[in-house]
Amino acid sequence: MSSSSGNPSLLCSMSSSADVSDDEDCSFKSGSASPAPGDTLPWNLPRHERSKRKIHGRSVLDPAERAVLRIADERDRVQKKTFTKWINQHLLKVRKHINDLYEDLRDGHNLISLLEVLSGDTLPRERGRMRFHRLQNVQIALDYLKRRQVKLVNIRNDDITDGNPKLTLGLIWTIILHFQISEIHVTGESEDMTAKERLLLWSKQITDGYVGVRCDNFTTSWRDGRLFNAIIHKYRPDLVDMSRVSAQTNRSNLEQAFSVAEQLGVARLLDPEDMDVQSPDEKSVITYVSTLYDAFPKVPDGVDGVSPNDVDIKWVEYQNMIKYLSQWIKHNVAVMSNRSFPNNPAELKALYTQYIQFKEHEIPQKENEKTKIQNLYKMLEMWIEFGRIQLPPGHHPNDVEKEWGKLIVAMLEREKSLRPEMERLEMLQQIANRVQRDCVNGEDKLALARTALQSDAKRLESGIQFMNEAEIASYLVECENILRQQVVDIQILLDGKFPFADQLVQRVSKLRDDLLTLRAECSSVYSQSRTLSTEQTKMMISGITQSLNSGFSQSINSSLTSSIGQPGSLMHLKHMQIRKPLLKSLLADPNMTEEEVNMKYVQDLLNWVEEMQLQLDRSEWGSDLPTVEMHLENHKGVHRAIEEFQMSLKDAKLSEVS
Incomplete structure (x- = not known):
């Protein structure tokens, strides 16, 4: 070739200054810079070779060839700038930087660092600065690429070490293809598609439907900047106004797209002046578009995700689900925190049944909704991280989970309070049922006693x-025993605020009134008899004794007494007037037989028992220590009166014997 001849000193002066430190002669440099075999076209010659031809007056370039070479040179310039920026964005991770692509890769160190960043592997390297060390480091990088099945066509270590522009650009483009573009996958791709074709398909799919945007290639289709803006708008519609894009100039659109993409973390590999040309450099455009592909969210394989078209719809769905579930939780936390339970057993049981229904049916349904929210959030999470969605406070699944925890705690506390309350009311209901049954039983006893009394009254009349x-005495004692238990039960119902306690008090009070009335009738009927036998007197006294021994003289609660409807306020024990029974001697009357006197004496004893019982029914226990002590003293007085009554009772028994 003509470039092999010429002045050696001139050729040496044209060599790279980086070769000065190497002990190589100028003829080696000129030979190493010559085109590869088969590289016969003028525009495939290195720039310095073409310059040498011009210097020696041997230019073989006509005007058309010079125009083609200018275009080739411009493309090389753009590629060099784009590839340099691409390398620097990766070397930034290891705090390295290159300024000149051809010069700063010659020693192989930056090349090895680039491969380490891209692969995650650690490669060996030579630490010396001689040419041998440089060649060795570049060879380490080339060998590593070959082990990864990367095809390197006519690229030797000395090509990179000598700063061959064409081959250096070719090496970096090969690395870009392998480590970045080859990993691109898109819906609808076929197995025979190249990485470039898959990236073009992705670009078409993303920008489908945008008016005035057409993606046919990686050159002229991108010149006006609309494609770049459409891709960004697809993922971040809040950052790009497509109505302005259609009215702006090419450079304005390009500047807007590159600036916005830079805000999203995409390195500015291109400049508007690089693109606003008749035919932008394809490799530079592919490199930049592939970085857009990497930077924007993608749904991983085998994972449910949200496409850019569905983000807004899914986000509205997510917000509504969060809103409704949060409102439901807050409402039910308030419901579960309410401790105002009804006293009605039926209403409380219905409330407990409602709680169980809520626990076993509504809670599982809402658990499913909560799980749906979590799954939908995972689908939207990449869009939240990308900035497409701004997550308001309280809209994270963890916020919902926190409120859900409050609901579960409130439910447990409610059940802890509700169950004992229901058991308490069930117990009160059982007591109330027993009082009802006892009332019926007592009423039956009084009815039998009244029938028997009416029968005896007719006999006396005849x-x-x-x-x-x-x-009759047996019926009365049984009724008294029933009333005694009812007084205890009624007090339990009143203390427990049983809803129907007042009705039961009225019924028990009526039963007691009927008992007292029947007692009075018995006294009236039997006092009319003038011929009491010894057995009759014995039975009357026996009835009094049974009444006393049965403990009926114990106090009936003041609440029941007041409910019975006795006139006036309740009398304290300190106001009780304890009347002593009349002495038998005071009842002696010359006009009365001894049996009549005995009958009158027994009747007075019965009256005394009834009076004492009535006063004790009206008594109180006291609400503090002083009043309790006072009532205790009064009780001692009552006790003494009863002991004295025992003496009167003995006199009555003596009269019975005599």
Whole structure:
């Protein structure tokens, strides 16, 4: 070739200044810079070779060839700038930087660092600065690429060490293809598609439907900047106004797209002046578009995700789900925190049933909704991280989980309070049912006693001896025992605020009134008899004794007494007037037989028992220590009166014997 001849000193002066430190002669440099075999076209010659031809007056370039070479030179310039920026964005991770692509890769160190960053592997390297060390480091990088099945066509270590522009650009483009573009995958791709074709398909799919945007290639289709803006708008519609894009100049669109992409973390590999040309450099455009592809969200394989078209719809769905579930949780936390339970057993049981229904049916349904929210958030998470979605406070699944925890705690506390309350009311209901049954039983006893009394009354009117006094006494004692238990039960119902306690008090009070009335009738009927036998007197006294021994003289609660409807306020024990029974001697009357005197004496004893019982029914226990002590003293007085009554009772028994 003509470039092999010429002045050696001139050729040496044209060599790179980086070769000065090497002990190589100028003829080696000129030979190493010559074109590769088969590289016969003028525009494929290195720039310095073409310059030498011009210097020696041997230019073989006509005007058309010079125009083609200018275009080639411009493309090389753009590629060099783009590739340099691409390398620097990766070397930034190891705090390195290159200024000149051809010069700063010659020693192989930056090349090895680039491969380490891209692969994550650690490669060996030579630390010397001689040419041998440089060649060795470049060879380490080339060998590593070959081990990764990267095809290197006519690229030797000395080509890179000598700063061959064409081959250096070719090496970097090969690295870009392998480590960045080859990993591109897109919906609808076929197995025989190249990485370039897959990237073009992705660009078409993303910008489909945008008016005035057409993606046919990686050169002229991108010149006006609309494609770049459309891709960004697809992922971040809040950052690009497509109505302005259609009205702006090419350079304005390009500047807007590159600036916005830079805000999103995409390195500015291109400049508007690089693109606003008749035919932009394809490799530079592919490199930049592939960085857009890497920077924008993609749905991983085998994972449910949200496409750019569905982001807004899914986000609205997510917000509504969060809103409704949060409102539901807050409402039910308030409901579960309410401790105002009804006293009605039926209402409380219905409330507990409602709680169980809520726990077993509504909670699982809302658990499913909560899980859906979590899954939808995972689908939207990459868009949140990308900035497409701004997550307001309280809209994270963790916020919902926190409120959900409050609901579960409130439910447990409610159940902890509700269950004992329901058991308490069930117990009160059982007591109330028992009081009802006892009332019926007591009423039946009084009815039988009244029938027997009426029968004896008719006998007395007919002058026939009565015969039901023992049976009547038995009925009265049984009724008194029933009333005694009812007084205890009624007090429990009143203390427990049972809703129907007042009705039961009225019924028990009526039963007691009926008992007292029947007692009075018995006294009236049997006092009319003038011929009491010894057995009759014995039965009357026996009835009094049973009444005393049964403990009926114990106090009935003041609440029941007040409910019975006794006139006036309750009398304290300190106001009780304890009347002593009349002495038998005071009842002696010359006009009365001894049996009549005995009958009158027994009747007075019965009246005394009833009076004492009535006063004790109206008594109180006291609400503090002083009043309790006062009532205790009064009780001692009552106790003494009862002891004295025992003496009167003995007199009555003596009269019975005599």
